[in-house]
Amino acid sequence: MKFLKRRKKLALIIFIICFCCLIFLDRVLELNFFADSLGFIFLPVEKFCIATFNWSQKKIIFLNNIFEIENENIRLKEEAEKNNFERQKYKILEQENQKLNALLEMKSKFNDYDLVGANVIAKDSGGWFDIFLIDKGLNDGIKNNMVVLAKNGLAGKIIDCQKNFSKVLSLIDEKNSVSIKNSRTDDLGFVKGNLKFKNQGLCLVEFLDENADLIEGDEIVTSHLSEIYPKGLLVGQIKKINLDNNEREIILEPASDFKNIEHVLIIKQQKNLEE
Amino acid sequence: MRWLFNLVLFVFSFGFNFGLLDKLELNYVKADFFLVIIICLDVLRNETESILFGFFLGLTRDIFFSDKICFYAAIYAVTGYLFCKPFKYFYRENFFIPMILVFFATIFFEITGSVFYYGFSFYKYLFYVLNRIIFPKAIYNVVLILFFYPILYYINKKVETFENKFIKR
Numbered sequence: 001m002k003f004l005k006r007r008k009k010l011a012l013i014i015f016i017i018c019f020c021c022l023i024f025l026d027r028v029l030e031l032n033f034f035a036d037s038l039g040f041i042f043l044p045v046e047k048f049c050i051a052t053f054n055w056s057q058k059k060i061i062f063l064n065n066i067f068e069i070e071n072e073n074i075r076l077k078e079e080a081e082k083n084n085f086e087r088q089k090y091k092i093l094e095q096e097n098q099k100l101n102a103l104l105e106m107k108s109k110f111n112d113y114d115l116v117g118a119n120v121i122a123k124d125s126g127g128w129f130d131i132f133l134i135d136k137g138l139n140d141g142i143k144n145n146m147v148v149l150a151k152n153g154l155a156g157k158i159i160d161c162q163k164n165f166s167k168v169l170s171l172i173d174e175k176n177s178v179s180i181k182n183s184r185t186d187d188l189g190f191v192k193g194n195l196k197f198k199n200q201g202l203c204l205v206e207f208l209d210e211n212a213d214l215i216e217g218d219e220i221v222t223s224h225l226s227e228i229y230p231k232g233l234l235v236g237q238i239k240k241i242n243l244d245n246n247e248r249e250i251i252l253e254p255a256s257d258f259k260n261i262e263h264v265l266i267i268k269q270q271k272n273l274e275e
Numbered sequence: 276m277r278w279l280f281n282l283v284l285f286v287f288s289f290g291f292n293f294g295l296l297d298k299l300e301l302n303y304v305k306a307d308f309f310l311v312i313i314i315c316l317d318v319l320r321n322e323t324e325s326i327l328f329g330f331f332l333g334l335t336r337d338i339f340f341s342d343k344i345c346f347y348a349a350i351y352a353v354t355g356y357l358f359c360k361p362f363k364y365f366y367r368e369n370f371f372i373p374m375i376l377v378f379f380a381t382i383f384f385e386i387t388g389s390v391f392y393y394g395f396s397f398y399k400y401l402f403y404v405l406n407r408i409i410f411p412k413a414i415y416n417v418v419l420i421l422f423f424y425p426i427l428y429y430i431n432k433k434v435e436t437f438e439n440k441f442i443k444r
Contacts, residue, residue, distance in 0.1 A: 122294065131339075131340045131341065174393075195400050196400050199408065200303055
């Protein structure tokens with residue numbers, strides 16, 4: 001070791017020569033030992049350095065563009081809000097379109113009559129009278145006893161007219177009585193509201209012949225005997241026939257849904273009669 | 276201030292009863308907000324105001340939703356008068372009393388109204404109506420008063436404080 005200390009330079013030169021020889025041999029013999037060893041040590045470091053550099057570069061770019069990004073974020077949020085609003089608007093328009101289509105369909109069903117459309121503006125919250133208000137009155141040519149139709153059939157009649165609104169006595173009110181006939185057998189009777197079934201939106205068929213042939217699902221229409229109601233208007237379907245002490249209780253499900261009634265049509269005049 | 280409060284309450288109860296309560300139907304039963312308001316006024320105010328309020332609320336209901344005049348008005352006014360009586364012995368801070376009162380007031384109101392409207396034919400359906408309409412409606416009204424009485428109590432207190440300040444000046 002003393003020799004090495006004294007001949008430091010010589011030792012270094014010999015070491016470098018040996019090292020170069022080894023590298024040369026490594027290259028000539030294609031062992032690639034040194035390249036692999038160096039790669040093993042330096043490549044991860046290099047990778048780490050490049051990743052750090054790329055990350056830093058991105059962050060610097062991000063910091064440079066932060067104001068632009070913020071503005072873009074605000075713009076995108078506004079756009080999203082606008083889109084949401086538009087979507088809601090289309091949804092409402094679609095619903096309205098569906099309702100109007102239903103109304104148009106309803107109007108086409110009653111082609112023989114001169115009809116006026118109206119909206120239901122208020123309903124009584126569970127009283128003894130089943131009356132609802134519509135937004136058409138004397139100003140629109142509405143008169144007492146005009147017949148009111150809803151979605152699929154008869155809904156009631158006008159009992160009181162004011163300038164801008166009218167009262168409609170619905171079919172399920174106890175006071176309302178409609179002369180009807182069974183469309184299958186032509187048996188005559190009356191449809192009347194009933195305290196027991198009123199809340200469920202149902203009514204009773206009364207004064208029907210005891211021996212009248214009747215089955216559930218029979219369609220009931222207005223008869224020719226009524227002065228107010230034109231004949232042939234659909235009133236509803238027989239829902240159930242209860243037999244109690246040999247007495248028949250015939251429950252009718254009206255064609256109109258009184259729970260969700262929103263639009264109605266009022267028969268102003270029958271076109272044939274006008275001619 | 277008191278009359279302004281009454282007017283706002285009147286308009287609100289009308290809109291709430293015929294606009295919103297119709298949509299809040301539970302199992303074919305709708306609450307009667309007018310009764311709730313009348314009972315609240317019974318407790319918070321005096322019988323004169325309660326009767327007047329009941330009469331005019333009933334009258335509006337008659338005008339729009341019945342073919343008789345003073346049918347609802349009379350029943351609401353009588354209910355307001357009768358159910359004001361027990362409050363000579365109770366404190367208005369007791370939130371439990373209006374609940375009991377509105378329960379019995381609903382039963383009284385519905386039975387009286389039905390007897391006047393249907394006459395003897397009503398007895399045929401008495402138990403059905405009691406089970407399916409009157410009791411559920413009474414419970415629904417109790418739930419409503421549970422929400423509205425504290426609010427009205429608070430507003431009324433504010434109105435009274437304001438009035439007292441005004442009188443002192």
